[in-house]
Amino acid sequence: MTGTARQATTGGNMEEPRVAIIGGGAAGLSAAVAAARLGAAVTLLEADARVGKKILVTGNGRCNLTNSSVSPSAYNHPEFVEQVLAGHSCDAIRSFFGGMGLLTYADEEGRVYPVCNAAASVLEVLRLECGHLGVDTRCGFEVTGIAEAPDSAGFEVLSRDGGKLRADAVVVTTGGGESLLTATGHGSVECVPVLCPLKTELEPIRGLSGVRVKCAASILSGDGEPVATERGELLFREYGVSGIMVFDLSRFLERGSTLCVDFFPDMSAPDMRALLSGRCTDLSWRTAQTFFDGMLHSRVAQAVLRAARIDSKTPVAELPCEPLAVILKDFRLTITGTGDAAQAQVTRGGASVGDFDPHTMGSRLMPGLYAAGEALDIDGRCGGYNLHWAWASGIVAGQSAARLAETCATGDYE
Numbered sequence: 001m002t003g004t005a006r007q008a009t010t011g012g013n014m015e016e017p018r019v020a021i022i023g024g025g026a027a028g029l030s031a032a033v034a035a036a037r038l039g040a041a042v043t044l045l046e047a048d049a050r051v052g053k054k055i056l057v058t059g060n061g062r063c064n065l066t067n068s069s070v071s072p073s074a075y076n077h078p079e080f081v082e083q084v085l086a087g088h089s090c091d092a093i094r095s096f097f098g099g100m101g102l103l104t105y106a107d108e109e110g111r112v113y114p115v116c117n118a119a120a121s122v123l124e125v126l127r128l129e130c131g132h133l134g135v136d137t138r139c140g141f142e143v144t145g146i147a148e149a150p151d152s153a154g155f156e157v158l159s160r161d162g163g164k165l166r167a168d169a170v171v172v173t174t175g176g177g178e179s180l181l182t183a184t185g186h187g188s189v190e191c192v193p194v195l196c197p198l199k200t201e202l203e204p205i206r207g208l209s210g211v212r213v214k215c216a217a218s219i220l221s222g223d224g225e226p227v228a229t230e231r232g233e234l235l236f237r238e239y240g241v242s243g244i245m246v247f248d249l250s251r252f253l254e255r256g257s258t259l260c261v262d263f264f265p266d267m268s269a270p271d272m273r274a275l276l277s278g279r280c281t282d283l284s285w286r287t288a289q290t291f292f293d294g295m296l297h298s299r300v301a302q303a304v305l306r307a308a309r310i311d312s313k314t315p316v317a318e319l320p321c322e323p324l325a326v327i328l329k330d331f332r333l334t335i336t337g338t339g340d341a342a343q344a345q346v347t348r349g350g351a352s353v354g355d356f357d358p359h360t361m362g363s364r365l366m367p368g369l370y371a372a373g374e375a376l377d378i379d380g381r382c383g384g385y386n387l388h389w390a391w392a393s394g395i396v397a398g399q400s401a402a403r404l405a406e407t408c409a410t411g412d413y414e
């Protein structure tokens with residue numbers, strides 16, 4: 001396809017294949033670039049006054065755009081994601097951006113950032129490329145409906161203020177939350193915030209707000225089975241717990257889940273019992289209040305004693321080592337909910353992946369309609385995985401839409 005004028009199927013005008021992309025976030029911008037590179041006339045419709053606003057706040061303003069360990073297992077529907085990642089590895093995404101002039105580096109944990117450490121540079125290269133490729137970007141265009149065109153050739157995209165746009169193919173990249181895809185008959189999975197802090201019962205964490213501990217933590221299901229375990233730094237907050245490891249665990253939350261914190265993940269339970277028993281002998285002159293000094297943050301020590309119902313004045317010689325060892329390896333917190341939706345990086349839920357073909361990102365229900373990014377029920381770990389999904393699925397959807405639109409424009413569409 002060259003992008004030169006063509007015979008449109010919808011009338012006698014000579015037209016290019018037209019692709020409308022709804023939502024100018026990460027997925028929409030990459031879809032726009034990919035479709036325009038294949039010669040489609042791309043219109044990018046964004047409800048907000050500017051495209052890519054969310055990109056600017058990613059990675060604490062640095063934009064962690066992908067991860068060198070990206071793999072299907074980092075996502076909730078690995079078998080679906082696998083098809084998209086097969087052609088779009090971390091290197092492929094880095095070279096997609098490299099082709100737009102963005103230099104990137106990977107840190108020791110594989111997280112990829114722009115070398116200038118500025119999320120604005122990621123958005124800027126996308127905007128420049130869209131401009132260079134002739135993408136028609138319309139901000140303030142909030143799409144309220146997608147309908148098949150009356151003459152059955154392509155779609156009509158309708159805006160809140162009565163605007164209407166014809167397109168041969170449409171890509172929906174409107175992000176998480178209520179979606180145009182549901183309105184067009186696609187199945188949906190309830191949206192809940194993930195990659196967010198967790199609220200817990202407050203009494204066990206009294207006095208701990210602001211304390212950071214290196215530990216392991218697990219989400220336990222209602223029947224006490226571990227569902228997911230992470231290691232890293234946990235930050236106690238006045239309402240519960242936060243930190244990257246907690247964000248990752250939040251993806252596995254179910255009704256009735258409990259959090260189990262292991263303050264000494266490198267030590268087995270018997271070793272912990274032996275350690276405490278040795279301390280009881282060696283430090284028998286201390287009281288419970290100072291027993292953990294040199295071993296635990298003092299405020300965590302207080303919380304552990306409280307959980308074991310041990311008075312801080314108890315002489316060490318009288319300390320029950322067994323329950324203390326259990327609590328240090330299994331400090332339980334009932335989870336009462338997720339942090340505010342505003343604190344969540346990603347929304348789980350959205351359009352059901354079963355209604356889309358992962359090879360093209362095309363709808364199985366509405367030929368000519370594609371979706372990408374968070375609009376679909378896909379979420380991944382912290383560390384660049386969600387943006388990777390947005391770019392990769394956006395590229396696949398944009399390319400597929402451009403190819404489909406070309407068949408419409410040349411009259412080959414069946």
Ligand SMILES: Cc1cc2nc3c(=O)[nH]c(=O)nc-3n(C[C@H](O)[C@H](O)[C@H](O)COP(=O)(O)OP(=O)(O)OC[C@H]3O[C@@H](n4cnc5c(N)ncnc54)[C@H](O)[C@@H]3O)c2cc1C
Pocket residue numbers: 022023024025026027028045046047048051052053054055057058059060063064065066141142143144173174175176344345346372373374375383384385386387388390
């Ligand atoms: C604070 C924060 C930090 C994050 N940091 C990272 C990170 O470092 N690495 C990482 O991988 N992920 C990160 N994420 C997650 C990542 O930003 C998202 O996964 C990604 O932006 C999703 O891209 P998207 O294009 O699917 O959706 P969005 O970025 O949400 O874009 C959707 C766009 O569609 C527009 N829109 C919605 N409805 C309509 C409509 N009806 N008509 C027209 N336009 C519409 C919206 O205005 C928006 O511009 C972070 C998220 C947050 C909130």
